[in-house]
Amino acid sequence: MRYDVYQEEGDRVALSFWTNPSNNTDEAIQRRIKLSHANSKKNCTGFNNSENQRKNGNKGGKVISESKIEKFKEKRGEKVSQIIQNDSVWKNKETGEIFIVKANEISLIYDFKAIFLQHLQPDSLNFSLLKESKKSNFSSLLSRVLRNDRKSLYGISFISSQPELSQYTN
Numbered sequence: 055m056r057y058d059v060y061q062e063e064g065d066r067v068a069l070s071f072w073t074n075p076s077n078n079t080d081e082a083i084q085r086r087i088k089l090s091h092a093n094s095k096k097n098c099t100g101f102n103n104s105e106n107q108r109k110n111g112n113k114g115g116k117v118i119s120e121s122k123i124e125k126f127k128e129k130r131g132e133k134v135s136q137i138i139q140n141d142s143v144w145k146n147k148e149t150g151e152i153f154i155v156k157a158n159e160i161s162l163i164y165d166f167k168a169i170f171l172q173h174l175q176p177d178s179l180n181f182s183l184l185k186e187s188k189k190s191n192f193s194s195l196l197s198r199v200l201r202n203d204r205k206s207l208y209g210i211s212f213i214s215s216q217p218e219l220s221q222y223t224n
């Protein structure tokens with residue numbers, strides 16, 4: 055009766071379900087689901103929309119879990135892992151300041167970023183560039199520095215691993 059009065063599509067669909075019980079079988083439901091997914095894919099809507107995929111990927115990328123940390127550690131290579139597991143000595147090329155990064159302060163390559171920012175002048179170009187750098191860029195560049203494929207990163211160079219602290223604190 056409602057469909058007769060308002061002629062709304064939702065009412066027509068509901069009426070067809072009530073008048074034809076074969077539309078409510080598991081097979082019919084599965085068929086409608088497949089059609090819905092095919093239409094979504096064809097029209098690039100819902101999950102198949104590239105903008106939605108980008109947003110959902112960004113959300114997932116921001117969540118740091120133990121399993122992700124372990125994957126990052128596996129990817130970084132043996133040489134980089136050995137350096138990160140020990141104290142390391144670094145030099146700010148602009149000021150000449152030498153500083154030590156303790157192994158217990160970091161677990162991932164990206165953890166160096168906050169430490170490096172503390173040792174750069176806030177008004178310097180390197181500070182600005184480092185602060186605006188993306189996680190993947192920073193990690194990749196620092197890995198190159200640790201493997202000796204690059205000399206420095208944002209004005210900070212790697213001097214050594216496993217330092218004798220007295221040699222650098224005087």
